[in-house]
Amino acid sequence: MAFRCSFEDDLSCPVCCDVFINPVVLSCSHSICEACIRRFWESKRLKECPVCRRRASSDRPPLNLALRNLCDTFRQELSRGPSFEGEGLCGLHKEKLKLFCVDDQEPVCLVCRDSRKHANHRFCPVEEAAADNKEILKDALQHLEEQRRELELFKEFFDEDDELVKSNAQDAERLIQEEFEELHRFLRDEESSRISALREEEKRRRRTIKQELEETSGRISSLSSAIRDVEEQMNADDVSFLQNLKASLQRARISEPPPEPRPR
Template sequence: MASRSFTEEDLSCPVCCDIFINPVLLSCSHSFCSSCIQRVWENKTSFKECPVCRKTSSNDCPPVNLALKNLCESFQHERGQKSSSEGETVCSVHNEKLKLFCLDDQQPVCLVCRDSRKHTNHRFCPVDEAIADKKEILKASLESLQEELRISVNREQNLCKTAEEIKFHAQSTETQIKEEFEELHQFLHDEEASRITALREEEEKRSQMMKEKIEETIKQISSFTITIRDIEEQMKAEDVSFLQNFKATLQRDQYIPESDPSPSVAITFTDHLTNLKVNVLQKMQDNVGEREKTEIFI
């Protein structure tokens, strides 16, 4: 609101004649753009003086004129809003149409900017030519980006395909592993059943042998018992009948079969456990080798 009471001339730098940019305040109360006063003072080695009143400045780095800076920014903001509402792109400093492009500063400028000190010895071209040139640059950049996009899309598709193939082959390998172990489990199960069957058959054979020996021993016990009882009865006789029957009794004792004091059948089944794991592993290896040979021939 305060900027409405000032004109563009009031807010222009005495050096560059443009709206102040970062204005600084000298001790003599004159203000200049910070870059402008520094450019004026570049060749001043002994003392720094004001370009307007020629008074020597007491400060090589003058302070920023905040009040003037705020006024300039407010003025440019209001003029920019006005230009935008009118639908025209104009210079924010001189409110003129931007017809030229400064090749040194790489920005569009108006005819007044071209003649200002700020753009002294700068190169210019029409805005239309600058737009065409910049569009060619962007076109080349766009084509490069589009090519990179195409390559990236193809790469993404190939990566996705590879990821699916990895998943497929992993699942297929898992299935094969399960099948291989299922065969191993079945082999071990069959081998276990076979060995247990052999153990049961041997157990039955030994048990039958023991049964026969027990029956034979029971018969011997019965025979011994009867013979002992008869001898005891004969020994009770006190008359001549003892002597008459003595020879027959003695011969009867001699015909009793002798018993086997120690069974010949082994009690344990260590043969079924000897090198069990080694034998089974060897048999498993031979079985796998035969199966692989068969698959090769097939």
């Protein structure tokens, strides 16, 4: 407990003596609540530190984010304090929570009521606040119950619509599958018929090409033989060449008509 009090003192503003709210750090390294330093400067008309009286180097000192986060965490821990420090006790002052702050909507003790944090706030006994707020919550709860019943009716409609949409979709899917299966069957038959026709046409054209190749190869062979005979006669001695000149000329004058182009 002594450690907590010491730690709480370290987290308290030197001006308002409460736990820091949005603390700013001055150039002298002292931290003050943002609202407290503004009020202090307005009253003093001098921008100096309330602790060491050193002049501030900036009109807008930066937030001490690390200290602010630490103070927020400390408040959260204190708000859970009664569960282990005593039911109905103030986490800051360890006094009974006898009053309810209407402005902050939280139970407070008598010391909290007189603190600067709750200055000019409205208070009422916790019993009255609890009774009044229970009535408010009762009305709100009744409204929530009505909303839930309405939503449950809507949910039933949605469930029926969902089943109808699901059934219609299944019927449509089955119909689509049947139609496409019929289409696939037709396409498979058409594919088979066309491939058969294509293969027959391939065989016919290849037979024709084979015949033309054989004829062309025969003509090439005949011309090659004539060329060899003429070349041999041209390389023979003059008497032999002249003796066979007539036959050589006939061989050289063989004319093979060029093949006619075949459409592709």
